[in-house]
Amino acid sequence: MSKLLSIRLVGILVGVFFVLAVLWAFLTGAFAVIQEGELKPATAEHEFHEHPNQYAWSFDGPFGKWDTQQLQRGFKVYNEVCSACHSLKYVAFRDLEALGYDESQVKAFAASKQVPGVDPQTGEATTRPGLPTDYFPSPYPNAVAAAAANNNAIPPDLSLITKARHDGSNYVASLLTGYREVPAELKKEFPDFALSPTGHYNPYFANLGLAMAPPLTTAGQVTFDDGTEATVEQMAKDVAAFLTWTAEPQLVKRKQTGWPVLIFLLFATVLAYLSKKQIWAAAKRKDD
Structure with a gap:
């Protein structure tokens, strides 16, 4: 004891x-x-950095799906505005068929782009019209050229940008519409705060100073084929949706696949429970 x-x-x-x-x-x-x-000590970056605005997206939630027209509008914004500086190196021209473009449209678009190639006669590097199997080309031949054209700030590739940033879709849309003058309150509270000579104030960017000038400045900068009014906010949301697709093209398919899997697992669980009850019921009767 x-x-x-x-x-x-x-x-x-x-x-x-x-x-x-x-x-x-x-x-x-x-x-x-x-x-x-x-x-x-408190910093301007900590005090004045803002979290992204929360937008309603068709692909959000367990039953989300792509808005094909929005993706096409976003692709047009990327092609006519963003592609001048930013690449999509993980996206092939043929992937655009998932946005509702047919094979002839994809071929025509690919052929309108020049991609790196090799001269079969001399073996020297050259360019050629793109094929559907080619990937979106970079607007610059190398990082040095990219930095030289952008005040030593290399524009990031946008293929995975919404995956690389927290709350990516909302972040991209908020960033594109967030350019403004430095608030008077910030100047008063942090008199030593100053943007770089080529910086642009944007509270959605981590250090508040963004090297990229506002890419979307006026309504109607892009003309949408479906007649949607191209406001700055609309263009920002559309290109953010498009970049969500480039980062996660299987997002909707994964959700659609998940529901049958969950139903199957639920059915299998119930079946296993009933089987267990039947097996142990027989064992109980033997013990009795």
């Missing part, structure tokens, strides 16, 4: 020790975070 009591007592003491250790770790960690927050 005394031995059993000793074992229980040791178990209780060990449990109390671990509880106290976890509590101590939590308290010291919380204190360190609070102290760091108190000692760390």
